[in-house]
Amino acid sequence: MKSKLFLLITGIVVMYSCTQTKYAATNKVYKQQVKNYAKRLAEYPVKDSGGLHYAADWVGTTNLSMRRPNFVIIHHTAQNSCEQTLETFTLARTQVSAHYVICKDGTVHHMLNDLLRAHHAGVSKWGNTTDLNSSSIGIELDNNGFEPFAEAQISSLLTLLDRLKKAYSIPASNFIGHGDIAPTRKNDPNWRFPWKLLAEKGFGYWYDDPANVTIPTGFNHLQALRIVGYDLKDTNAAIIGFKRHWLQDTTKGLSNEQLKVLYQLSRKYMQ
Ligand SMILES: [Zn+2]
Known part of the structure; x- marks a missing residue:
């Protein structure tokens, strides 16, 4: 029984060291970096810059989270x-x-x-x-x-x-x-x-069947893309991004059916 336990423990140790070998050095770097950040989090009184006039006595709030x-x-x-x-x-x-x-x-x-x-x-x-x-x-x-x-x-x-x-x-x-x-x-x-x-x-x-959707007059597809979230710095790129995500399509331009999809999504993002 004892030897079985010994074998089991040896096995676990060997498995552990095998998985540790390849990335042991970089894992160490991770741990050190986290330690440094933890040190900064633990600093008090809280240090700050900006030339402000700070109260002589530090008062730490009791209400905080990550x-x-x-x-x-x-x-x-x-x-x-x-x-x-x-x-x-x-x-x-x-x-x-x-x-x-x-x-x-x-x-x-x-x-x-x-x-x-x-x-x-x-x-x-x-x-x-x-x-x-x-x-x-x-x-x-x-x-x-x-x-x-x-x-x-x-x-x-x-x-x-x-x-x-x-x-x-x-x-x-x-x-x-x-x-x-x-x-x-x-x-x-x-x-x-x-x-x-x-x-x-x-x-x-996601969206519903576009067949049952009527786009209101004055609908602006660029405004709709912006409402969904897209950056309009490059409108063609935004349209392609939208089509890739919601239409599994990688071509340029928007058909009437695709505009209906965009209209529906913009409504969802407005909620
Ligand atoms: Zn990426």
Whole structure:
């Protein structure tokens, strides 16, 4: 019995050290960085700058909590394997990362605490919110950009989204793609991504059959795109972003049917 227990413990230790080997050095960097941030959070009296006149006695409030993410941004990695992405996100020179990487087989890698800022969105805008990195969780799906998304991967994604939505009270409207918040630079997740399925589960918005919709006179499609959230710096890019997400279409222009979809969505985003 004792030897069995010994073997079990040895097995666990060996397994643990095997999984630790490859990224041991970068895991150390992560831990050190988190330690530094934790130190800053623990500073009191709270230090600040700006030449203000501070009261002599510091009074700390009793009512506080951590800032919470309020958006989820979905990406495809545009790489060839999960392993390749893990490597990319652990090289200091790339300066890119995401909170989660989900492999094709459904394995989830949680690379940094949800309450920390990942570098996944870059220059971005949705509605009047800029710097989405500061307010979002980034999820990367292992996908080269030209293929469908694996079933096991989407299944893990849905479980993860459910947890995030509940944990941080993220509104349904705020589950969007990288191509939505940076339409001039990005096209991920690719048009095959199942946004409709996500919306049915409460992650994002969808529309009803456009056949029963009448567009009111004076409808302005650019205003509608802006209401949904698109940055209109480049209107063609915004239209393509909208079509990729809601119409699985990557061509230019908007047909009458597609305008009906846009009209419906703008109404949902106005609520
Ligand atoms: Zn991306």
